[in-house]
Amino acid sequence: MLILGIETATERVSVSVGGHEGVIGLFEVTKGRRHAETLVPAIDFVCKRAGIELSEISVVAVDVGPGLFTGMRVGLSAAKAIAQALSVPMIGISSLDLLAFPCRHTDRVVVPVIDARKGEVFYAMYRQVPGGIQQVAEPAVGPVEDLVADLMARSQDVLVVGDGAVRYREEILEGFHCEMGGDAHPSAGQLVQLAHARALREEWVQPREIEPVYLRAPDAKINWATRAART
Amino acid sequence: MSESIAHPEFGESTLVLGIETSCDETAAALVMGGYDVVSSVVSTQVEIHAEFGGVVPEVASRAHLEVLNPVIARSIVEAGVEDSRIDAIACTVGPGLVGALLVGVSAAKSLALVYDVPFIGVNHMEAHLYAASLEDPTLEFPLVVLLVSGGHTMLVEMQDHGRYRLLGQTIDDAAGEAFDKVARFLDLGYPGGPAIDEAALLGDPEAVRFPRALLDGSYNFSFSGLKTSVMNYVRKHPDVSSADVAASFQAAVVDVLVTKARAAAKEVGATSIVLGGGVAANSLLREEILDGCVKDGIQGFLPSRAMCTDNAAMIAAAGWHRLRSDGPTPLDVGATPNLRLPFLNV
Amino acid sequence: MLHLRAASINDTHAIAGAIAQLVRAGDIVVLAGEMGAGKTAFAQGFGTAFDIDEPITSPTFTLVHSYDLPRPARGIRTMHHADVYRLERTAELADLALGELAEFGGVVLVEWGDVVEGTFGDHLTVMLDQDPDDEADELALDRARFIEVAGTGASWAGRWDRLKTSLERFAC
Numbered sequence: 001m002l003i004l005g006i007e008t009a010t011e012r013v014s015v016s017v018g019g020h021e022g023v024i025g026l027f028e029v030t031k032g033r034r035h036a037e038t039l040v041p042a043i044d045f046v047c048k049r050a051g052i053e054l055s056e057i058s059v060v061a062v063d064v065g066p067g068l069f070t071g072m073r074v075g076l077s078a079a080k081a082i083a084q085a086l087s088v089p090m091i092g093i094s095s096l097d098l099l100a101f102p103c104r105h106t107d108r109v110v111v112p113v114i115d116a117r118k119g120e121v122f123y124a125m126y127r128q129v130p131g132g133i134q135q136v137a138e139p140a141v142g143p144v145e146d147l148v149a150d151l152m153a154r155s156q157d158v159l160v161v162g163d164g165a166v167r168y169r170e171e172i173l174e175g176f177h178c179e180m181g182g183d184a185h186p187s188a189g190q191l192v193q194l195a196h197a198r199a200l201r202e203e204w205v206q207p208r209e210i211e212p213v214y215l216r217a218p219d220a221k222i223n224w225a226t227r228a229a230r231t
Numbered sequence: 232m233s234e235s236i237a238h239p240e241f242g243e244s245t246l247v248l249g250i251e252t253s254c255d256e257t258a259a260a261l262v263m264g265g266y267d268v269v270s271s272v273v274s275t276q277v278e279i280h281a282e283f284g285g286v287v288p289e290v291a292s293r294a295h296l297e298v299l300n301p302v303i304a305r306s307i308v309e310a311g312v313e314d315s316r317i318d319a320i321a322c323t324v325g326p327g328l329v330g331a332l333l334v335g336v337s338a339a340k341s342l343a344l345v346y347d348v349p350f351i352g353v354n355h356m357e358a359h360l361y362a363a364s365l366e367d368p369t370l371e372f373p374l375v376v377l378l379v380s381g382g383h384t385m386l387v388e389m390q391d392h393g394r395y396r397l398l399g400q401t402i403d404d405a406a407g408e409a410f411d412k413v414a415r416f417l418d419l420g421y422p423g424g425p426a427i428d429e430a431a432l433l434g435d436p437e438a439v440r441f442p443r444a445l446l447d448g449s450y451n452f453s454f455s456g457l458k459t460s461v462m463n464y465v466r467k468h469p470d471v472s473s474a475d476v477a478a479s480f481q482a483a484v485v486d487v488l489v490t491k492a493r494a495a496a497k498e499v500g501a502t503s504i505v506l507g508g509g510v511a512a513n514s515l516l517r518e519e520i521l522d523g524c525v526k527d528g529i530q531g532f533l534p535s536r537a538m539c540t541d542n543a544a545m546i547a548a549a550g551w552h553r554l555r556s557d558g559p560t561p562l563d564v565g566a567t568p569n570l571r572l573p574f575l576n577v
Numbered sequence: 578m579l580h581l582r583a584a585s586i587n588d589t590h591a592i593a594g595a596i597a598q599l600v601r602a603g604d605i606v607v608l609a610g611e612m613g614a615g616k617t618a619f620a621q622g623f624g625t626a627f628d629i630d631e632p633i634t635s636p637t638f639t640l641v642h643s644y645d646l647p648r649p650a651r652g653i654r655t656m657h658h659a660d661v662y663r664l665e666r667t668a669e670l671a672d673l674a675l676g677e678l679a680e681f682g683g684v685v686l687v688e689w690g691d692v693v694e695g696t697f698g699d700h701l702t703v704m705l706d707q708d709p710d711d712e713a714d715e716l717a718l719d720r721a722r723f724i725e726v727a728g729t730g731a732s733w734a735g736r737w738d739r740l741k742t743s744l745e746r747f748a749c
Contacts, residue, residue, distance in 0.1 A: 033681060036333050036565040040340040044562065054345050069674035073330055074337045076296055081338035084300050085314065085345040117676045118698045207300055219668035222661070222692055254639060328640050330674060381638035403617055404635040412612055412637075455635070456719075459613030463707075463720075568643045571631075 001199060004043070004057045004082065005191035008035045008075030009067025009095040010114060010163050015042040016188035017050050017057070019196060023189045025050035030185055035074040043078070057086060059204055061195035063186055064092040066122040066139065066215040067114055073212075080207040089204035091195040094213060096139055098186035099162045100126040101194055104133045108157040108179060113164030113172075116141055121164040122215055123147050125154070132197075141215045144168045148175030235393075236555045241349075245318045247554070248342070249547025250303065252335030253327025253355045254382065256540075257298045259306035261317070262547035265555075266368050270309035271537075271544040274298045295334040303338070306543070317346055319559070321550020324352035325570025332566035340562050349559030351550040355541075356572050358549040360389055362538045363505040365548050370532060375501040377492045379516070380508030380540075381407035386450045386491060388499045390575075392552050397574045398495050399450025406484055407510045409454040413461050413480050417473045427477045428513055434478030439464060439471070441483040443490075450491050457483055481515055489519045493527055503530035511539040579726040579740070581747040582708065586719050588747060589615050589705075590622030595743040596701070596726070597626035599736050602652035603679045605697045607690035610705035615722050616688045619703060620658050623686060627656055636660040636688070641673060643683075654682035661689045670696065699730025723749070 007014035012030040016023055025046040029038055047054055062079035065072045083090045099112030107128060114122040121144055125137035137150070144164075148171070151158055158178040165172065166184050173180070198204070243264035251258040260271035274294070307314050322339030325332060336352070343350035360376050375398070378385040384401040404412075407424060414423030419430050441460055444453040461480050465471060496504050504524055510516065517533050524531030538545065553560075583589040600606065606623075608616040617635045624633040629644045636642040641659045657678045664670055670693055679685045691702065708721035726744070728737060 034565065036336055037563045039337065040344055040562045043341070044344055069672070069677055070330060070333060073296060073333045077299065077334040077337040078341040080296075080300050081303075081341040082345055084304065085342055117680050208297075212296065214671065216671050217667065219666050222664055222667060222670070224692055326639075328673075329643070329678075330672060400632065401634055402632045403621075405638065408635055408637045416612065451632075455613075455617060459720075462613050568641070569645065 001058050001196070002052060002056050003059045003061050003192050003195050003199060004054075005061045005188035005195060006039070006043070006075045006079045007063045007098070007186050007188040007191050008039060008071040009063040009065050010071065010185045011068070012185040012187075013038045013042060014186070014188035015039065015046045016192045017046055017052055018189070018192040023192055025052070026187070026189045028187065033071070035071045039074055039078055043082075054082070054086065057082075058088055059091055059195065059199045060086070060088060061091045061093060061191050062210065063095050063098060063191060064210065065095055065213040066116070066141065067095050069214075076210065076212055080210060083207040090207050090210050091198050091204050092210045093191055093194055094139065095186045096122065096124040097135075097194065098190050100124070100133050101190050103159055103161060104128055106159050108159040109136065109154065111151065111158055111160045113147060113160055113162040113168070115164040115167050119143055121147055121168065123150075123164065139213075139215055144171045145175070148172060151176040151178065238555050238558050241319065241551065241554045245551060245554070246312070246316055247319045247321050247351070247547040247551045248303070248306070248317045249353075249543035249545070249550060250299070250320065250322040250335045250339045251355070251541060251543040251546045252295045252299060252331050253323045253325070254331060254541060256542070257295050257302050258541065258543035258546075259299075259303040260543035260547050261306055261310040261312070262365075262544055262551065265548050265551035266365060268365060268544045269312070270306045271542055272302050272306045272309065273537075273542055274302050295331055299334060299338055303342075314346065317348060319349045319351060319550065319554055320346070321351040321353050321547050321554075323355045323358065323546055324564060325567035326355055327566075327568060329566055329568045332568065336564070336566045344562065349554060350562055351554050352560040352564045353546050353550045353553065354570055354572055355546075356383070356385070357395075358545040359507050360387060360395065361549040361552065362507055362542075362545040363532055363534045365544060366534050366538055367532060370505065371502045373499050373501050374503050374505050375492060375496040375499060376505045376507055377488060377520070378507040379406045379488060379510035381405055381411060383508060384452050384454070386495050387572075388495070388501070393556050393573075395572055395574055397572065399452060399491065401452040401454065402446075403453050403455035404458060406452070406454055406488065407508065409458045409484060410510065412458055413477070416462055416465070417476060419473065419477065424510060424513060427481055428515070430474050430477035431481045431515065434472060434474030434476070436478040436482035438475035439479040441479055443483055443487050445487065445490070450495055452487065452491070454484065481513070485513070485515045485519050488516060489523050492520065493523045496529055497527065501529060503532050505532045505534070507534065507539050509540050512536050579744055580749055581724040581726065581744055582749040583722045583724055583747060585721065586615070586618055589618050589722060589724070590625060592724055592744060592747055593619045593622030594626035596703070596740065597623045598743065599740050600653070600684050600701075602654075602682050602684065604732075605675065605679055605685045605687060605690075605700040607694060607697065607700055607702045608686055608688045608705070609691035609702060611707075614705040614707060616705060619705060620686050620688075624656055624658075627653070629656060633658060637662050641678070643678075649682070652682060653684050655684075657683050657685040659685060659687045659690075661687060661693060667693070667696070699732040701733055702727045702729065
């Protein structure tokens with residue numbers, strides 16, 4: 001079983017193929033925010049170099065966010081189109097899961113933090129369990145101060161990772177003493193590994209069921225009455 | 232002058248899948264040989280509730296991601312072909328809303344990779360110029376195309392396939408936007424174009440002489456001042472009949488559009504004036520353009536409403552012409568929100 | 578808050594140009610005011626100050642128009658001109674990802690942005706209004722305007738004195 005992994009939820013564009021034998025191809029660029037330009041040539045490159053025909057892919061895995069709106073659109077749209085054209089199922093995985101997964105060998109609480117722009121971050125908390133990691137706090141979005149307050153409330157040994165951790169390093173360390181480290185961005189290599197485990201259990205869905213996770217304030221009607229209307 | 236065809240291998244039997252997601256509409260179509268529309272699906276024009284999971288597209292990019300796959304699938308089913316029959320994939324790469332464009336471009340390039348067929352990045356405005364030739368392939372160059380919608384107002388000389396000259400465009404509001412805003416101001420309902428059109432039938436177009444911004448004989452347009460002028464007039468004369476204001480406003484807009492289109496056609500020696508864009512549905516504009524063309528001894532061509540508004544058949548058609556002249560677009564192209572037409576320097 | 582009067586469209590353009598000299602990459606400028614108050618005219622003056630020479634037209638239907646600066650200035654590469662007039666839901670606004678556009682070397686002008694002002698963080702608000710006492714004929718195309726400018730957040734507090742000085746000649 002071969003899995004194509006597509007990861008574009010942060011500044012990084014990352015594409016990987018893999019399966020039983022682990023990751024067999026991986027391409028990453030983490031600069032310039034050119035997701036739309038880079039992604040499809042990257043898929044072509046990885047498959048060709050790994051000697052794989054796209055028709056051999058049996059599952060398309062994609063990072064469903066939270067993350068950059070523009071990046072996520074590129075990855076999700078490409079992944080859905082490929083899965084539909086190949087008539088194969090999809091596996092969607094959270095960007096926060098992907099950041100936490102490579103830190104699964106620590107005893108600390110792992111806190112992936114993704115830059116949500118305008119002073120806000122997406123974050124969640126995980127801890128080690130036999131064979132992987134488990135989420136112990138639901139994903140949230142809020143100002144960096146909220147994250148610091150949550151860390152203080154928990155008052156445990158913590159490992160903070162992600163581009164949000166890099167950008168707001170000072171603010172976080174000022175508020176709470178913790179370990180900083182690990183990867184700044186999710187990787188399609190981790191995505192393929194996580195998706196492979198799920199694919200073995202046939203935990204996949206149809207392309208139409210894959211939806212982005214924006215993790216934003218609930219949708220509400222814009223109150224035009226607060227203004228003297230649009231006339 | 233004739234179309235330069237560097238890639239004759241793409242010909243009358245080449246089947247192009249067109250994809251359009253630049254603004255509000257999600258659309259897919261299959262067009263054979265650049266002229267034969269085999270299928271054309273526009274998300275807001277089909278019963279999408281059950282089939283597409285109850286998603287009702289609102290503005291812009293909101294639903295492209297959910298609706299695009301089903302719309303493409305439907306265009307293939309309606310065409311009655313296997314997807315392996317598709318020879319090339321054309322998609323709007325600009326101008327438009329970046330978040331909306333990215334959905335179409337990413338899907339289109341991915342499909343081109345999976346099916347191993349050429350990808351063609353299409354300029355949305357160029358595609359509008361091809362809309363008329365889909366309904367009347369006998370139109371002869373040079374043409375003057377008057378493109379009027381909510382987002383655009385443009386007068387273009389089409390000298391040949393891929394050879395255009397921008398004669399003029401709006402310097403502030405598009406004509407369709409002025410219709411919509413004036414309709415809302417007069418409380419005539421939404422969408423504003425048809426509402427003004429209907430109200431004007433009962434009004435006197437000469438009741439108020441609203442200003443015509445002719446901009447000193449240039450082919451540019453300005454409708455912002457007219458919109459403000461209507462509002463100031465109504466605020467000062469609250470008892471004026473809405474029908475009279477609607478009729479007078481519509482007369483002012485149509486007067487400017489038709490005057491400039493006819494002058495342009497005369498200057499470039501056009502065989503026809505072609506209308507495009509959503510405002511091409513306006514009954515006074517249609518009547519005046521046709522009348523003017525008869526007087527000037529040229530042809531006036533009014534494509535159907537479905538072809539005037541955003542659709543993917545025109546994307547596929549423009550893509551077919553571009554494929555023959557320029558060949559495939561590399562897969563590392565992105566979306567260009569402010570893409571301009573490749574106008575000739577004159 | 579600064580209270581200004583623009584006697585003509587040229588003044589509106591000059592005020593916009595003076596503000597453009599003080600914006601930085603990542604800034605959001607909200608344009609408020611009734612229909613016909615001159616929001617797009619303000620955007621035109623703003624774009625001219627960045628040497629953008631293509632027509633700056635209303636983004637009401639197309640939602641966002643983006644203009645690349647011929648010469649990037651102070652980290653600003655693109656001017657985005659947005660309009661939320663057609664939006665009815667906050668999810669539609671979120672979909673425009675205006676914050677992402679701003680952070681990536683952009684400056685974003687948002688017409689009618691005052692209805693969703695709370696979502697923007699630090700920003701500048703420019704409120705335009707026709708001068709009701711202008712004696713010009715009601716059909717005239719160019720009328721005088723009142724313009725109020727207000728800053729929200731620390732980033733504008735730091736620039737306020739310079740902004741005030743550069744707009745002094747329009748104060749009323």
